[in-house]
Structures are given as structure tokens and as C-alpha cells.
Amino acid sequence: MTTELRQLRDAEWDAWYDKLDVAFGGVPDGPERRAWWRSITEVERAFAVRDGAEIVGTGGSFSFGLTVPGGAEVAVAGVTLISVQPTHRRRGVLRSMMRHQLADVHERGEALAVLTATEPAIYGRFGYGPATQELRMSVDTVRLAAPELPGVDGVRLRLVEPEAALAACEEVYGRLVPTRPGMLARRPHWERLGVLDPADERQGTGQLQCVVAEVDGEVRGYARYAVKPDWSHAGPCGTVLLRQLDALDPVAYAALWRYLFGIDLTSSVQVRGRPVDDPLLHLVADQRRCGLGVREALFVRPVDVGAALAARTYQAPVDVVLEVADDVCPWNAGRWRLSGDAKGASCERTTDPAELALPVGELGSAYLGGFAWSGLAAAGRVREVRPGALGAASVAFGSDVAPWLPHNF
Numbered sequence: 001m002t003t004e005l006r007q008l009r010d011a012e013w014d015a016w017y018d019k020l021d022v023a024f025g026g027v028p029d030g031p032e033r034r035a036w037w038r039s040i041t042e043v044e045r046a047f048a049v050r051d052g053a054e055i056v057g058t059g060g061s062f063s064f065g066l067t068v069p070g071g072a073e074v075a076v077a078g079v080t081l082i083s084v085q086p087t088h089r090r091r092g093v094l095r096s097m098m099r100h101q102l103a104d105v106h107e108r109g110e111a112l113a114v115l116t117a118t119e120p121a122i123y124g125r126f127g128y129g130p131a132t133q134e135l136r137m138s139v140d141t142v143r144l145a146a147p148e149l150p151g152v153d154g155v156r157l158r159l160v161e162p163e164a165a166l167a168a169c170e171e172v173y174g175r176l177v178p179t180r181p182g183m184l185a186r187r188p189h190w191e192r193l194g195v196l197d198p199a200d201e202r203q204g205t206g207q208l209q210c211v212v213a214e215v216d217g218e219v220r221g222y223a224r225y226a227v228k229p230d231w232s233h234a235g236p237c238g239t240v241l242l243r244q245l246d247a248l249d250p251v252a253y254a255a256l257w258r259y260l261f262g263i264d265l266t267s268s269v270q271v272r273g274r275p276v277d278d279p280l281l282h283l284v285a286d287q288r289r290c291g292l293g294v295r296e297a298l299f300v301r302p303v304d305v306g307a308a309l310a311a312r313t314y315q316a317p318v319d320v321v322l323e324v325a326d327d328v329c330p331w332n333a334g335r336w337r338l339s340g341d342a343k344g345a346s347c348e349r350t351t352d353p354a355e356l357a358l359p360v361g362e363l364g365s366a367y368l369g370g371f372a373w374s375g376l377a378a379a380g381r382v383r384e385v386r387p388g389a390l391g392a393a394s395v396a397f398g399s400d401v402a403p404w405l406p407h408n409f
Ligand SMILES: CC(=O)SCCNC(=O)CCNC(=O)[C@H](O)C(C)(C)COP(=O)(O)OP(=O)(O)OC[C@H]1O[C@@H](n2cnc3c(N)ncnc32)[C@H](O)[C@@H]1OP(=O)(O)O
Pocket: 023, 024, 079, 080, 081, 082, 083, 084, 085, 088, 089, 090, 091, 092, 093, 094, 095, 096, 115, 116, 117, 118, 119, 121, 122, 125
């Protein structure tokens, strides 16, 4: 098999996207979702692998801005649309795409590549480590009392057309982006992800609703959701499927949840991707009735170790020599001295002896503060060479808010 990888051309997009549909199971996107994917594809960052005239592999990335600990926005490659045709699998096509892409990201000067995985087991071998987690909740709104907080009655809630409220909701989202590692600054067209609601994808659920929370005429938060009605012998037992909820303060947040609890003819709110430190956990009397589940969300891959570590800040002063193993991006391999604190950091090549040794994927896992170095070391993934270095790094790399990726890509 001889294959050739080259950059996608604009005119090839439809044929390329058809191949993605096949690789992901053959259920084609409807016109609305397809048009959205077309609008967000950065063709100059996308590529196709061909076997003769036939496209057998696809891939690309988005030029995202990722919030890192300390609040800076760092330019990253959001790896996406990776697929290999069923006829060409397990022959190294993905491997060739990953190597090509990481070299390309390096050339572009982006310090990190990030992704969300269909199957997490694929990407560790390419230096990606799970770096954020998300909470899944199935909140029993019959057995739990609705959240209450002083001031909630002063919040005005309005049901509005999701489209009509898009700009105001986006403003709320944008103000939150720098406050939490893992959040993504929106590129053009991405804001429409929140209001995509093709009728053919609803699967028995009603149309998308948007409720905004206002104080003194200012939008302080919003929730987008749909209701899935259901009936049992005992009566109504519908579900509220919450798609997004963002709020700028605790009162707006509690008001939105109180509203969701009170939607008639429903008995639960289901939500798939909330931060693991979601405030709802402290607004209910019984967390067990929130049906909690946790899974990984964002994978992080340092592509330029020095630039990545210098781009974030550190909760406590840190001065440590890291020995990084990286077969896929050999320019990262070797020793780096990281010196930093809450104001800034530098990370340079050094010949000094290593104090901590780890593979690059584990550095990705620790990068946003979502996984502690101590936990990685307990699993044998980080080696403490100088006693004391591990605890100091664990504290310094931590984050006072849990890193969180607000949506897949
Ligand atoms: C970021 C995103 O876009 S996530 C989307 C990923 N795409 C999909 O899930 C679509 C359906 N799947 C596919 O298209 C393909 O099976 C792919 C892209 C996952 C794999 O492509 P392939 O060309 O078969 O992979 P390739 O032959 O290069 O394998 C490279 C390595 O990954 C491993 N691997 C490949 N697929 C998987 C998998 N699903 N789970 C675990 N390991 C895998 C291979 O065993 C091989 O391992 P090795 O390092 O021990 O040799």
C-alpha cells in the first residue's frame, strides 16, 4: 500500500467529509450540521491521505485559544476529524498522520496540541495525556429540594429564542473563558454550536429552549435545554436535557438551577459535561441523588515543552529539573529547568541532573492542574529522583478551580 498525505483543498471538502461520515459509522450529518462543520473547518490546517485517487484518511485541527492556569490564553492546535477508512485500518495510516500533524503544529509555533477522543486508548502512544475531567449528572429533581440562595428572587428569568439570545449568552461565555483552565476562546462560527438544533436529531426531545437570567436588565447567565417528555402509570416523568449553563455569579447560577428543577412534567435533569467542582454539588442536600459519574474530557500534548511550561503560572514557587521522554517529538526529549511562581515562569534546556522524570503524556496530564503529580507518581508514571521534588511540583502545578472543557470538538 502506497499512500500520500497532502493538505486539503477547498474544492475537496465535500468528498473528504463524506469519508468522515463513513468512518464514523455511515450516518450522514443533516444539512444544518454539515454546513456548520463546513464553516468551522480550517482548510489550511486539514489534510487527506490518498491511496491513488481515493481518500483513505482525514485529519485536521482548529486554531484554538486555550486558557491555562494563571488565566493566559495560549494558541493550541485542537486536533479533530481524524479518520481512516475501514479498508485501510491497522496499517499505520493514523501513525503517519499523527507524526505529520505534530511536526506541522511545531512548525506553526503552537506549544500544545489538544483533543477529545472517540476512544481514549488511541492517543497515549502519541504523547497525549488525559488532562481534564467532566461530571455527568442525572439530578433527581423530585427527591431533591431546588437550590435556594439569598437574592435568587431578584433574578428575572426570561425564556427567549436561542438565536435571539445568542450574542448575550456568548458575552457571558466569553467573560468566563479566562477564569478556568481548559476553556476555549471562541473562533468565528463556534458560538453557533450552542444553538444547533436540527429537527432530525431530536430523537423524541422537544426543541431547544433558552432561559436567560437577568439582574437590573443585564444578562448574568443562561441555560439551554430541551425536554424529553415521558409518562408512566404513576404520571409524568419527563427529563430535562441540559446542554449548557453558564453564570457570572452564584445567585444567577442558583436561579437557573431552581428554574430547571421546577419544569413541570419532568422528574430529572441530565447533564453530560460539567466541571468536577460544579457548585450544584453544594446547593443540594444529597449529592447521591445527583447520579454522579466522572470521565476524562480533554487530552493535552505538549508539542514544545519549554514554551508550554513557560506559558502558565504556578500556585507556589517551583524550581525543578524535569527529564522528559518523548519518542514522537524528539525535540522535547531531555532535561528542562522550570522556574516559576504565580506571576510567571521560564523553562529552558539544562544539563543539570534530573529531579523528576516522566513521559511527555504525563506532563500533558499534569499541565492544566487537573491531575496531581503525586497521583501520577503513585501509578508509577512519574519518577522522583530528588526526594521532595514531587510534593513541591504537585502543589505548584495545581489549580484552585478544576480545569474544564466546555464542549467537545
Ligand atoms: C481526535 C479525533 O478526531 S478522535 C476520532 C478518531 N476516529 C475514529 O474513532 C473513527 C473510527 N476509527 C478510525 O478511523 C481508525 O480506526 C483510527 C483513526 C482510530 C485508527 O487508524 P489506523 O490507521 O487503523 O491506526 P494505525 O494503524 O496507524 O494504528 C496506530 C496504533 O494505534 C493503535 N490503534 C488504532 N486504533 C485503535 C483503537 N481504536 N483503540 C486502541 N488502539 C488503536 C494501533 O493498534 C497501533 O498501535 P501500535 O502503536 O501498538 O502499533
